[in-house]
Amino acid sequence: MAPYESDDSSTGDEADDMRAGRRKATRYxxxxxxxxxxxxxxxxxxxxxxxxxxxxxxxxxxxxxxxxxxxxxxxxxxxxxxxxxxxxxxxxxxxxxxxxxxxxxxxxxxxxxxxxxxxxxxxxxxxxxxxxxxxxxxxxxxxxxxxxxxxxxxxxxxxxxxxxxxxxxxxxxxxxxxxxxxxxxxxxxxxxxxxxxxxxxxxxxxxxxxxxxxxxxxxxxxxxxxxxxxxxxxxxxxxxxxxxxxxxxxxxxxxxxxxxxxxxxxxxxxxxxxxxxxxxxxxxxxxxxxxxxxxxxxxxxxxxxxxxxxxxxxxxxxxDRGRPGDGEDLGKEFQGLNVIGEGWSSIARFDTGGEGLPSEGAGGGDAGRFLDSLGDHVSGKFGSGTVFSTRLVNALITDDGKVYAGAVTKDALVKAANAAN
Missing domain, CATH: 2.50.20.10 (Lipoprotein localisation LolA/LolB/LppX)
Structure with missing residues (x-):
């Protein structure tokens, strides 16, 4: 039986109780x-x-x-x-x-x-x-x-x-x-x-x-x-x-x-x-x-x-315990913040209002070379950008200053960026 689901023998009242308990549980x-x-x-x-x-x-x-x-x-x-x-x-x-x-x-x-x-x-x-x-x-x-x-x-x-x-x-x-x-x-x-x-x-x-x-x-x-x-x-x-x-x-x-x-x-x-x-x-x-x-x-x-x-x-x-940038403050810090998808595949998207990261090829000098060494260049319908990866959280920063980040794969970030354009 799947978690939080009742079996076929459950009555309507029992199912309602299960759902009520589930809602209470998911708060935590x-x-x-x-x-x-x-x-x-x-x-x-x-x-x-x-x-x-x-x-x-x-x-x-x-x-x-x-x-x-x-x-x-x-x-x-x-x-x-x-x-x-x-x-x-x-x-x-x-x-x-x-x-x-x-x-x-x-x-x-x-x-x-x-x-x-x-x-x-x-x-x-x-x-x-x-x-x-x-x-x-x-x-x-x-x-x-x-x-x-x-x-x-x-x-x-x-x-x-x-x-x-x-x-x-x-x-x-x-x-x-x-x-x-x-x-x-x-x-x-x-x-x-x-x-x-x-x-x-x-x-x-x-x-x-x-x-x-x-x-x-x-x-x-x-x-x-x-x-x-x-x-x-x-x-x-x-x-x-x-x-x-x-x-x-x-x-x-x-x-x-x-x-x-x-x-x-x-x-x-x-x-x-x-x-x-x-x-x-x-x-x-x-x-x-x-x-x-x-x-x-x-x-x-x-x-x-x-x-x-x-x-x-x-x-x-x-x-709730806050994080820097919660609620209204987050909206002030980033333009157009929204979340793409749901659950574990959620991707946060926001606009830095800038021109992306400096790159070696774009005259970024030492800073550009350093950033290039840390990320992977990607391209698609959205244009081009750099993906910075950890073993859990990945972030795509496009050349026009858009950011896509989440606990998702690099391909998922590129797909989300393409869909947003």
């Missing part, structure tokens, strides 16, 4: 969001840790999705291993330079502890995180390095980030913590621009349309010593670069313990994030205490208010 579960996850974030595929597959009661895919949606774990601490392999070219020190500019503004000044730039490190390689939570008002995430540690600590109306390598701290006030509703956790918006835990990644992936997606239960596993069900998500459509998404769901709490996204091309996972240790107990209060060490450089960041500019930058519609 859009392939388009997977593009954001991959482009903004997080390939090794570690085997599910454990000594064997546990024997658990049977559940349906819909029941498992609703179990995730109903999960309300407020207190936990643990260690997460996250690996990302987008297949991006080695740009040497350019990535660090861009990160510095992102954190300190256009002139590159600012703090190396600014979360908006520091957490971009999760976009490549393998990293170990320590996480702790004690309700909505207290969270801590630490990115561990060989000889350094970077932490973001939220404690009430205080938000601190600290980079031990540079001995720099970044401080913000969360004016929304005491008055905002549950859907407006302004403080968390800043650090959650880059999903870093299996739960955050799962919530992004589980926003898929059931018409374009196959969702099944794929057995059981043990993750971090916990019994878990495996939820398997696959596109029904052709043309997507997404092969499958596997989510290990804690059998008791419903918390996603592991998230793995594999590409249609095969090989190592593009994104793999999972707990290696987890405890569902109240962390010590001292976990969320922070004072800048002596001699540390402290940078004061924007105050996060429910209706302030910092919150608006990171807040999406109806209380």
């Amino acid at each position: 579960v859009v392939p388009v969001a997977v593009v954001g996850v991959a482009a903004a974030t997080i390939g090794l595929v570690p085997a599910f840790a454990g000594s064997g597959d546990p024997d658990l009661p049977d559940v349906t895919a819909q029941q498992l999705i609703e179990k995730i949606a109903a999960s309300d774990v407020q207190q936990l601490s643990g260690t997460v291993k996250i690996s990302t392999d987008l297949g991006l070219p080695n740009l040497g020190g350019l990535e660090s330079s861009l990160g510095g500019v992102a954190g300190g503004g256009r002139d590159g000044s600012g703090s190396s502890a600014d979360p908006s730039s520091k957490l971009l490190e999760l976009a490549s390689g393998t990293h170990t995180l320590r996480v702790a939570s004690d309700g909505e008002g207290k969270q801590k995430l630490s990115l561990l390095d060989k000889a350094a540690e970077y932490s973001v600590i939220h404690n009430g109306d205080e938000v601190w980030a600290y980079d031990s390598k540079s001995n720099e701290a970044y401080h913000m006030k969360d004016a929304s913590s005491g008055s905002a509703g549950k859907g407006e956790k302004g403080t968390k918006d800043r650090s959650e621009d880059v999903p870093a835990t299996p739960k955050e990644l799962a919530e992004e992936a589980l926003k898929a349309s059931d018409d374009t997606t196959s969702v099944t239960v794929d057995g059981t596993a043990q993750v971090a010593g916990r019994d878990a069900y495996k939820l398997l998500i696959k596109p029904k459509q052709s043309g997507s670069t997404v092969g499958a998404i596997s989510i290990a769901v804690d059998a008791k709490t419903g918390l996603p313990l592991k998230f793995t996204l594999t590409p249609a091309s095969g090989g190592a996972a593009v994104v793999d994030a999972g707990f290696t240790e987890v405890e569902f107990a109240k962390p010590a209060a001292s976990t969320f205490d922070f004072s800048p060490p002596k001699g540390a450089k402290v940078t004061e960041g924007d105050e996060l208010k429910a209706d302030g500019p910092a919150a608006k930058e990171h807040k999406g519609d109806k209380g």
Whole structure:
């Protein structure tokens, strides 16, 4: 029986109940969001840790999705291993330079502890995180390095980030913590621009349309010593670069313990994030205490208010975690933004208003030669352009400044560009 579908023996009322449950479930579960996850974030595929597959009661895919949606774990601490392999070219020190500019503004000044730039490190390689939570008002995430540690600590109306390598701290006030509703956790918006835990990644992936997606239960596993069900998500459509998404769901709490996204091309996972240790107990209060060490450089960041500019930058519609360019802001940044297709084969199309990218043949010089080396030249009814590819997200930039991007193949982008002309 296909996911979310009833068998022929179901009554009309039962079918209505199934559809109602499906609509509720899909709130949590859009392939388009997977593009954001991959482009903004997080390939090794570690085997599910454990000594064997546990024997658990049977559940349906819909029941498992609703179990995730109903999960309300407020207190936990643990260690997460996250690996990302987008297949991006080695740009040497350019990535660090861009990160510095992102954190300190256009002139590159600012703090190396600014979360908006520091957490971009999760976009490549393998990293170990320590996480702790004690309700909505207290969270801590630490990115561990060989000889350094970077932490973001939220404690009430205080938000601190600290980079031990540079001995720099970044401080913000969360004016929304005491008055905002549950859907407006302004403080968390800043650090959650880059999903870093299996739960955050799962919530992004589980926003898929059931018409374009196959969702099944794929057995059981043990993750971090916990019994878990495996939820398997696959596109029904052709043309997507997404092969499958596997989510290990804690059998008791419903918390996603592991998230793995594999590409249609095969090989190592593009994104793999999972707990290696987890405890569902109240962390010590001292976990969320922070004072800048002596001699540390402290940078004061924007105050996060429910209706302030910092919150608006990171807040999406109806209380969802925003992304730069959500809603009206996106329309201001790009002319004529629209989405072609649906589900996993969706392609975002917009006009930069420019003249495309410089190329070596068009007098672009060194910049043109560099860009030419990164992309593939294509042509069609739309004219000509360059396709820039990763193992998941591809983008076609035409010579007249149009952009087509999505978790789809190069041929799908060219086909969409031809159809639009």
